[in-house]
Amino acid sequence: MAVNVSSACFSVVSYKKVKRIKGVASEDFAALRTEEEKVKIGGSELRVTRLGIGAWSWGDTTYWNSSGWDDRKLKAAKAAFDASVDQNPPTGPRARIYTSEFLTKLQPLLNGINEIGENYGKTPTQVVLNWLIAQENVVPIPGAKTAEQAEEFSGALGWRLSNDEVDELRSLASKIGPVPSSPVENL
Incomplete structure (x- = not known):
């Protein structure tokens, strides 16, 4: 028996291998929201739902590509992320x-x-x-x-x-x- 801790911050006791859980923002989900419900990221013009805001792992492009991300969208997302970091002071702790x-x-x-x-x-x-x-x-x-x-x-x-x-x-x-x-x- 093994105790496995996933990235979702809970432990699972099992006899089989536990798959790692990844959170991925889907552009399709964002399209379901009206423009009024979306928020602007930093100083960019990119608007996303609040659910789409979170930690982005730049190394995990396989997940982005499977969600329909292309080079243009990737550059726009990175520019928005960079602008939000440059123009917004850290929050929380x-x-x-x-x-x-x-x-x-x-x-x-x-x-x-x-x-x-x-x-x-x-x-x-x-x-x-x-x-x-x-x-x-x-x-x-x-x-x-x-x-x-x-x-x-x-x-x-x-x-x-x-x-x-x-x-x-x-x-x-x-x-x-x-x-x-x-x-x-x-x-």
């Missing part, structure tokens, strides 16, 4: 964390990561993973969804930040202070 003050404090660390990456010919992701490995009390477990992501993550291996670079990033990070009311801390 994230609004307490990602304030403009916090993001301003974060900028020197991001600049340091980018500068070190340029010196080594590495991406910011590779620098951060290497920095985590250099902590010696952290085991980063990056979740790659594509071969390209796995390849990028592997670029964090085979080299090491200098002690001075580790100390510099640690110093920049310490100036940010603790993340205020992290939702994870409230679980």
